Amino acid sequence: MSFPLFPVQASTQAMRTDHIFFWLVFISGMIVVLVFGLIFTFSFRYRNGSSAQRGELPEWVSHDFEIGWTTATFFLFLFVAWWTAASSLGALTPSKSGLQIHVVAKQWMWKTQHPNGAREINALHVPVGEPVTLLMTSQDVIHSFFAPQFRIKKDVLPGRYTDAWFQATTTGTFHLFCTQLCGTEHARMIGDIVAMTPGDYARWSAAQPQADDVASIGASLFRSLGCSGCHAENSAVHAPPLAGLYGRPVRLSDGRTVTADDAYLRDSILRPGSDIVDGYENIMPSFAGLIGDDEIFALTAYIRSLADHPKESGR
Numbered sequence: 001m002s003f004p005l006f007p008v009q010a011s012t013q014a015m016r017t018d019h020i021f022f023w024l025v026f027i028s029g030m031i032v033v034l035v036f037g038l039i040f041t042f043s044f045r046y047r048n049g050s051s052a053q054r055g056e057l058p059e060w061v062s063h064d065f066e067i068g069w070t071t072a073t074f075f076l077f078l079f080v081a082w083w084t085a086a087s088s089l090g091a092l093t094p095s096k097s098g099l100q101i102h103v104v105a106k107q108w109m110w111k112t113q114h115p116n117g118a119r120e121i122n123a124l125h126v127p128v129g130e131p132v133t134l135l136m137t138s139q140d141v142i143h144s145f146f147a148p149q150f151r152i153k154k155d156v157l158p159g160r161y162t163d164a165w166f167q168a169t170t171t172g173t174f175h176l177f178c179t180q181l182c183g184t185e186h187a188r189m190i191g192d193i194v195a196m197t198p199g200d201y202a203r204w205s206a207a208q209p210q211a212d213d214v215a216s217i218g219a220s221l222f223r224s225l226g227c228s229g230c231h232a233e234n235s236a237v238h239a240p241p242l243a244g245l246y247g248r249p250v251r252l253s254d255g256r257t258v259t260a261d262d263a264y265l266r267d268s269i270l271r272p273g274s275d276i277v278d279g280y281e282n283i284m285p286s287f288a289g290l291i292g293d294d295e296i297f298a299l300t301a302y303i304r305s306l307a308d309h310p311k312e313s314g315r
């Protein structure tokens, strides 16, 4: 279903969003018609000098009537709140499966990287019918990832991750905009999202001149940066094993329990002193300023790949 003056609906979320939008416009419209209808009726009926009856209320305007319509509108609003919240929460929670794409925004371009290492600038190729999770960060100022035909918009912040997800429903080329005024060439910070059939996507991604699988780039960084010196099983240093860590709850020395997601891993690498794992000393050096977002993403992909083999897990 598509409406004039509206961007086409190219994702599952687009239909849900528009559905809610039109129903809310319709409900609000009905209320406007009712209220204005009553205003005009009453101002005509009770105009100065009219012979309409004033004083006693008619019989049917009872207490029960008043309680009835107040309760009805209350439940209508509860329903609207529940309905929009349920849909928005669904849009906020990325699915665990599907494709995970790393997005780095900078003045003034979008850089994307696929799980197999393929990189793009101001473009993003995705398969139709598969959930795509975007893990996003910025190298400088605040940007915002906006794909109107997918009805997704999410701020992209320096120094932390935000995520968004969508599932494309039709093939085609769609707009990608930055919607956060981010400098002189903000208006040119645009790109194309190309939704392809899964077969075409597989062919496209196999044909990319990419260096290597992101997780294996991470594995070699893990050695070259010296992480393995402490985190390897046979290391003399008392450091937590990372196999099986991703997605698990972690107990911290201050008693909190957090989930080892992408943001946690990033913080562990950049600010190891802020979240110290229970039972360990704060001896891990900070890698802030030494490695960039691409390296952090690769290290995270490597640690995530360790979680796929639970039998290696030391936990």
Ligand code: HEC
Binding pocket: 222, 225, 226, 227, 228, 229, 230, 231, 237, 238, 239, 240, 241, 242, 245, 250, 260, 265, 268, 269, 272, 273, 275, 276, 277, 280, 281, 282, 283, 284, 285, 287, 299
């Ligand atoms: C000097 C030894 C040392 C080095 C080098 C080191 N770490 Fe650590 N790391 C630790 C210790 C000890 C902890 C536990 C205390 C803490 O949380 O700070 C830890 C914690 C972590 C955690 C959180 C683990 C958990 O179970 O929640 C991650 C993730 C991590 N390190 C990744 C890395 C990565 C990636 C590198 C390389 C870029 C690295 N570490 C380099 C010693 C080290």
Ligand SMILES: [Cu+2]
Binding pocket: 105, 108, 142, 143, 144, 178, 179, 180, 181, 182, 186, 189
């Ligand atoms: Cu921007």
